[in-house]
């Protein structure tokens with residue numbers, strides 16, 4: 001008998017609030033399995049519209065036996081597609097089908113040895129013993145008749161369960177984390193063997209479908225786009241321009257807060273190499289004028305955000321008949337993830353161009369809104385964008401303004417630019433630029449210290465070098481740069497940059513510090 005492939009379009013992940021939900025999606029996409037995340041309470045209509053080939057119920061911090069704990073719409077079990085419950089998701093399968101979940105005698109957290117005791121397609125082509133990662137306070141205690149045990153660990157007799165007739169599978173461990181080394185195979189078995197989802201999600205395919213989608217959305221319309229010169233906006237603009245050519249109008253705003261070479265690189269790479277329809281607007285005087293004397297970090301961000309909108313608005317108005325606005329929004333900003341702790345407090349008001357669309361009554365074109373950052377880089381490569389640009393470190397919208405602590409002046413910016421350039425040059429020369437996630441220099445104008453140069457006393461500024469390793473900027477650790485490299489950076493800065501006589505290296509991680517100093 002040949003097995004028909006699924007007609008579904010994706011694997012759907014319902015998010016019950018686990019910190020690992022995005023990881024499930026990333027692992028699946030690495031396997032070229034297209035997937036999307038919806039909140040656990042997604043209504044039936046949204047579940048139907050998603051056309052899933054299978055549904056994954058994520059983990060989550062709640063207990064299924066608590067009153068009011070999250071439940072999915074019952075359509076999940078009526079859709080006729082396979083369901084995989086992970087951790088909390090598995091406990092839901094047990095609880096909702098007449099079994100029993102109870103608090104474990106001992107909270108299980110960490111590595112465990114999983115012994116596979118039945119022949120399940122979920123564990124096809126895997127050894128009988130697997131190292132897995134457990135993190136749960138509740139366990140299944142009794143299954144209902146339909147479910148059988150597929151695997152156990154020392155402390156979890158029901159570590160994997162299944163009901164082949166309804167095609168429901170539950171696993172108590174986390175296949176998505178690196179501490180379950182063969183976990184990707186479990187996810188692959190679910191998608192390819194059990195859900196029979198055989199479509200491949202590739203960048204070449206995505207490029208083709210996105211170009212067609214943009215053409216269909218925009219037609220002969222005109223699109224305006226704010227280019228920062230960074231990875232996301234460049235990939236978005238290059239993709240759109242492939243679809244609609246010169247009807248895409250790109251605006252690059254020189255805020256006066258850019259690093260050495262940023263504007264020139266934008267003109268060369270975006271304008272000449274990628275042949276985008278580019279206008280460079282020098283608004284540095286306006287930005288620096290409005291920032292004069294302002295030292296509060298949030299006030300600086302607000303002023304920069306508003307000024308950016310003013311400048312961009314004025315440019316957009318000059319384009320006759322423009323009706324679309326392109327943005328390089330990425331998937332992590334789109335996912336309506338579930339937070340059991342409510343909205344988090346604002347530490348820094350990022351995303352300073354978020355106010356653009358409402359004011360301008362333009363329709364959004366967001367071709368990257370379903371992509372993770374690493375996928376954007378791969379799409380960029382497919383579009384022929386250079387590795388040098390795709391490998392650029394993130395650079396914040398407010399630019400150097402949040403790296404001059406306190407009030408910004410042209411003199412401090414110029415000192416900072418010189419030090420920052422030296423750091424980047426040395427990092428690149430030593431082969432470290434591509435190994436770290438983000439690196440930069442901060443200047444501390446209110447700290448002056450005594451030094452000695454030649455025979456003379458100096459009393460000058462301190463700069464701080466910051467370099468961090470991170471996956472997504474949410475958490476970060478300081479990079480263990482070699483001492484010799486730090487020495488080179490420090491001695492060059494002190495001898496070549498006027499006004500700096502001391503260099504410090506920031507060894508704080510995030511949390512409790514943040515990546516930027518303001």
Ligand code: XMP
Nearest residue numbers: 348349350351394396397398473514515516
């Ligand atoms: P923090 O300092 O919050 O930074 O640990 C995390 C990441 O975000 C960048 N960042 C910003 N990006 N506007 C931006 O566009 C901002 O106001 C802003 N503040 C921080 C930061 O460079 C790091 O990559």
